[in-house]
Amino acid sequence: MSRFIVRRLLSIIPTLFIVVTLSFFLIRLAPGGPFSREKKLPPEVLQNIMRKYHMDEPLINQYFRYLGDVLRFDLGPSFRNKDHSVNDLIGKAFPVSLHLGSMALAVALFLGLSVGILSALNQNKWPDYAAMSVAVLGISIPLFVIGPLLMLAFALQLKWLPTSGWIGSRAGWATVILPTLTLMFPYFAYIARLSRGSVIEVVRSDYIRTARAKGLKESVVIWKHVLKGALLPVVTYLGPAFSGIVVGSVVVEQIFVVPGIGRIFVQSALNRDYTVIMGDVIVYSIILMGANFIVDVLYSMLDPRIAYK
Amino acid sequence: MPLLSKNKAEAVNEFNQYVKPVSLWADAWKRLRKNKMAVIGMWIVGLYLAVTFGAGLLPFYSYTDQELLHANLPPSTRPAGRVAIERLELRRGDILLAMQASSREDLKRDLDRVNEDLDRIRFELDRDPVHKRVYLLGTDYLGRDMLARTVYGGQISLLIGIVGTITAGLIGIVLGAIGGYAGGWADNLLSRFVDIMYSLPYMLVVIIIMSMFKDSSNATVLGIPLNIIILFFAIALVSWLTMSRIVRGQVISLKNSEFVEAARSMGAGPGRIVFRHLLPNTVGIIIVYSTLQFPSFIMNESFLSFLGLGVSAPYASWGTLVSEGVQGMQLYPWRLVVPATAMTIFLFAMNFLGDGLRDALDPQSKNRS
Numbered sequence: 001m002s003r004f005i006v007r008r009l010l011s012i013i014p015t016l017f018i019v020v021t022l023s024f025f026l027i028r029l030a031p032g033g034p035f036s037r038e039k040k041l042p043p044e045v046l047q048n049i050m051r052k053y054h055m056d057e058p059l060i061n062q063y064f065r066y067l068g069d070v071l072r073f074d075l076g077p078s079f080r081n082k083d084h085s086v087n088d089l090i091g092k093a094f095p096v097s098l099h100l101g102s103m104a105l106a107v108a109l110f111l112g113l114s115v116g117i118l119s120a121l122n123q124n125k126w127p128d129y130a131a132m133s134v135a136v137l138g139i140s141i142p143l144f145v146i147g148p149l150l151m152l153a154f155a156l157q158l159k160w161l162p163t164s165g166w167i168g169s170r171a172g173w174a175t176v177i178l179p180t181l182t183l184m185f186p187y188f189a190y191i192a193r194l195s196r197g198s199v200i201e202v203v204r205s206d207y208i209r210t211a212r213a214k215g216l217k218e219s220v221v222i223w224k225h226v227l228k229g230a231l232l233p234v235v236t237y238l239g240p241a242f243s244g245i246v247v248g249s250v251v252v253e254q255i256f257v258v259p260g261i262g263r264i265f266v267q268s269a270l271n272r273d274y275t276v277i278m279g280d281v282i283v284y285s286i287i288l289m290g291a292n293f294i295v296d297v298l299y300s301m302l303d304p305r306i307a308y309k
Numbered sequence: 310m311p312l313l314s315k316n317k318a319e320a321v322n323e324f325n326q327y328v329k330p331v332s333l334w335a336d337a338w339k340r341l342r343k344n345k346m347a348v349i350g351m352w353i354v355g356l357y358l359a360v361t362f363g364a365g366l367l368p369f370y371s372y373t374d375q376e377l378l379h380a381n382l383p384p385s386t387r388p389a390g391r392v393a394i395e396r397l398e399l400r401r402g403d404i405l406l407a408m409q410a411s412s413r414e415d416l417k418r419d420l421d422r423v424n425e426d427l428d429r430i431r432f433e434l435d436r437d438p439v440h441k442r443v444y445l446l447g448t449d450y451l452g453r454d455m456l457a458r459t460v461y462g463g464q465i466s467l468l469i470g471i472v473g474t475i476t477a478g479l480i481g482i483v484l485g486a487i488g489g490y491a492g493g494w495a496d497n498l499l500s501r502f503v504d505i506m507y508s509l510p511y512m513l514v515v516i517i518i519m520s521m522f523k524d525s526s527n528a529t530v531l532g533i534p535l536n537i538i539i540l541f542f543a544i545a546l547v548s549w550l551t552m553s554r555i556v557r558g559q560v561i562s563l564k565n566s567e568f569v570e571a572a573r574s575m576g577a578g579p580g581r582i583v584f585r586h587l588l589p590n591t592v593g594i595i596i597v598y599s600t601l602q603f604p605s606f607i608m609n610e611s612f613l614s615f616l617g618l619g620v621s622a623p624y625a626s627w628g629t630l631v632s633e634g635v636q637g638m639q640l641y642p643w644r645l646v647v648p649a650t651a652m653t654i655f656l657f658a659m660n661f662l663g664d665g666l667r668d669a670l671d672p673q674s675k676n677r678s
Contacts, residue, residue, distance in 0.1 A: 015505055022509075026517055140656040142608045144615040144628070145649045148635045156639045247512040251612060255635070265513070266616055269520035277517060284513055 008296060012289045019285045020070060020278070024063055027274055053079065066278070075279035080271050086279040089264055094283065096166055097253070097260030101245050103176065104183035108241070111184070112191025113234065117227070119192070120199035131192060138189025143248050147182040147255040154178065164257035179256045183248055187241045194233050202229040228302070235299050242291040246284060333593065333670075340669040347665020353658035361463040370442060372457040373623055378430055379452035381641045382444055389448075390430055390440025397427045447643040449633065455647045458625060462648060463655070465626040466607050469541060473606035474599050476545035481552025482595065486583050488553070489560030500557075503550050511547040512609070518543045519618040540619055544609050548602065555598055559591040593670035600663040604656045611652065627652040 041049070050056045054065060069076055075086035115135075119128040155163040155178065165175045202208060203226060211221045250262035257263070261280055268276035341347055360367065378393055385392045404420045434440050446455040488499035522539045563569065564587065572586050611628025613619035620626040625633075627648050634645030 015509075018505055019509055023514065023517060026514070026521070029521070136657065136660060137653075140604070140660050141653050142611060142656070144612065144635075145631060145653060148631070148638060148645055149649065152638050152642060152645065250512075250516075251615065254616065265516070269516050270617065272520070281513055281517070285509070 004300070005297060008293055012286075012293065015289060016282070016285055020067065020282060021063075023278060023281045024066060025059075027272075027277055028059060028062075053077070070282065075282070076275040078268075078273055078276050080268070080273040080276075086275050089276060090261055090279050090283055093259055093261045093264050096258060097249055097262060100176075100179055100183065100252070100258060100260060101242075101249055103180045104245055104249075105187070105238075105242065107180060108184035108187040108191055108245075109234075112188045113195050115188075116192040116195030117199050117222075117230070120196045120203070120230075121222075123200060128196075132196070135189040135192045138185045139193075141185075143182060143186065144251050144255065146185055147178075147252055150178055150182055151255065166258050175256075179252050179258055182255070183245060183252045186248070187245060190241070191234055191237065194237055195230055198230040198233045199226060202226050205229070232299075232302055235295060235302055238298070239292045239295040242295070243288050246287055246291075337593070337666075337669040341665050344665040344668065346661045347669075350658040350661035350665065353654065354662055357463065357655050357658075358467065361460055361467055364457075364460045364464060369457040369460060370454040372453060372461040372625075374453065376439060376448075376452035378426060379439075379442075379444070379448050380450055381637070381644075382448045382452075383641075384445060384447040384455075384643050384647075386443060386445065388440060389442045389444055390434045392444075393440070394427065394430055394434075397423055397430070401427070446647045447641070449644055450637060450641075455643065458630060459627070459648050459651045462625045462627050462630045463651065465537070465620055465624055466610060466628070466652070469537075469544070469610045469626070470603045470606040472541050473544050473548060473610075474603050476541065477548040477602065477606075478552055478595065478599055479549075480545070481549035482556050482588065484549070485553035485556030486560050486588060489557035490564055490579060490583050490587065492561075496557075499553070503553060506547065506550055509547075512612070515543045515547060515609070515613065516616070516618060519613055534621075534624060537620060537624065540610060540613065544606060548606065548609075552595070552598060552602075555594060556588075556591055559594060560587050563587055563590055597663065597667045597670050600659070600666050604659040604663075607652075607656065 047056070054062060057065075066076070073087075075090070078084050078086055078089060081089065115131050119131040122128050151163055154161045161178055162175050163178075167173060167175060207229075208221060208225055211225050212218075216225075249260060250265060252258065253260045253262035254266055261283060264276060265280040265284075267273075268280065341351075376389075379389050382389060382392050382396065401420065401423045404416055404423065408416050408420070430440065442454075444454055444456070446459065449455055449458065484499055488496040519536075519540065522536055560583070564582075569582055569586055572582050577586070607627070610619055610626060611631065614626050614628030615632040617632070620629055630648035631645065631652070634641075634648060638645040
């Protein structure tokens with residue numbers, strides 16, 4: 001097991017290296033840069049700026065310099081946000097995104113599993129139909145449609161909740177509700193469908209019949225036996241769900257003006273703020289690969305049949 | 310004697326009775342038709358395709374003509390001139406009321422502008438046929454018909470879905486089949502590559518690619534704007550991965566079966582075996598997966614357009630329309646609701662159709678998800 005974990009962890013390094021290299025050259029290949037604006041800078045000024053950020057050197061030198069900096073956990077200065085380093089910007093925004101993402105995942109898991117299991121136990125009755133209709137709806141509607149519609153309904157029409165901002169703002173914790181609901185909806189829907197399907201399958205299996213035949217209480221059968229078997233596909237889905245939530249948070253942060261890394265990412269991509277884009281991509285890659293790693297470990301713990309290859 | 314029958318269209322069952330052989334497709338079609346939701350989905354998808362791609366033949370208003378006097382009109386079945394006059398009069402009432410409370414200079418200017426517009430519309434009402442238009446779904450902030458814009462926006466969204474599905478399908482099928490059939494180092498190389506691509510935050514890479522070419526939106530290739538072409542490529546580039554994995558798995562599980570051995574013993578080369586024997590056996594799963602992937606292309610495209618990195622003016626996709634609608638949604642909710650509903654209904658139908666196709670073509674997977 002520990003060998004599996006070490007090998008799995010080590011495989012993150014080359015992938016991360018590829019991510020850094022690929023995005024570095026992709027970004028630099030593009031015409032225009034962080035200093036090209038409507039009003040042209042005088043050539044001397046531009047030259048000085050370029051020299052300051054070592055951008056007058058050959059690209060390959062810049063690449064190795066950047067790699068060296070990254071290895072020392074220094075993501076460089078922001079070109080557009082002069083007073084801040086990338087470490088600063090991301091350090092401030094990351095906890096916000098982490099908070100939003102983990103809340104969305106937790107709510108999606110909790111609601112998804114409960115709805116899925118309840119529909120499976122009431123298969124082909126009206127609660128099942130109602131829940132599954134909502135689930136298909138959740139899978140079909142994109143985030144950027146749900147988000148504005150929820151905002152229109154609950155913030156602008158009913159005025160129950162604030163439209164935008166985050167915990168630090170005047171509205172406080174109420175700001176959290178709409179972004180979390182929006183972000184969790186598709187994953188809640190998918191988890192509900194997934195767990196319904198697997199519970200239906202597991203309930204019919206032999207070992208559940210054995211458990212019932214032993215005279216176990218129904219609640220014990222459900223909680224101890226059905227749930228564990230039914231959890232497996234949901235755990236496999238956690239990896240994709242997590243990366244979906246990470247990408248989805250880009251849109252949700254944009255809609256609800258949440259000061260997280262997703263917002264920074266879009267802004268820096270629009271501004272060509274090289275170092276910030278790179279830093280964001282690195283952080284995102286680490287999160288995604290870390291999440292996949294955890295899911296793999298969880299999966300092998302839940303299902304002993306899986307060999308630690 | 311049935312066994313001696315030469316007629317190919319007939320076969321016998323274990324009771325020596327004539328039966329009509331049922332092909333995989335006929336069987337799947339029968340199952341699909343029994344699934345009510347899938348059939349409804351199919352009709353809706355068909356209707357969308359017919360309306361969006363036949364839009365040029367249908368009597369829609371132009372989706373580019375700006376009629377500033379008709380800006381932000383609500384959905385209505387009455388002529389636009391009348392609706393516009395009513396809205397202007399309401400607005401004039403509001404301004405007059407506000408003027409009693411304060412004597413701000415800008416209020417007076419607003420009043421002058423409203424009066425001017427009112428006079429113009431009243432004057433043109435019976436002379437200019439433009440004011441006879443009926444905007445069933447309202448207009449946007451430049452006075453363009455929302456119905457026409459949603460239909461033409463759908464054209465671009467659907468086109469991206471179709472082209473993306475075909476491109477991703479072709480790349481995925483060819484690479485998956487090669488890797489699966491060849492095995493050895495070629496398979497290893499391809500699988501590692503797919504694994505690495507999988508662990509990339511690909512939507513973020515697409516965002517970077519799109520932001521790189523944001524400024525070159527005026528260039529065109531063969532009359533298609535460059536940034537739409539790049540959008541096709543950027544999305545297709547990262548979406549063939551799952552398809553190649555699926556095809557690879559199928560090919561590996563089939564390549565040692567008897568019918569492949571038979572083909573090989575009759576002298577068939579690898580190309581013939583892959584394309585004539587292996588791939589036709591995976592068509593079902595390819596179709597199912599493509600149908601399920603189609604809506605995700607549309608979602609990804611709209612996702613980028615929503616962030617301002619996708620299709621840009623004068624073209625519009627559903628994503629562009631939704632993001633425009635969000636900007637004025639408090640006062641003009643129809644600008645958001647119309648494209649959002651159109652898009653949701655389509656994705657809904659597509660999902661039901663995909664699920665139905667999966668159940669029909671691959672009945673064993675029925676309860677898997």
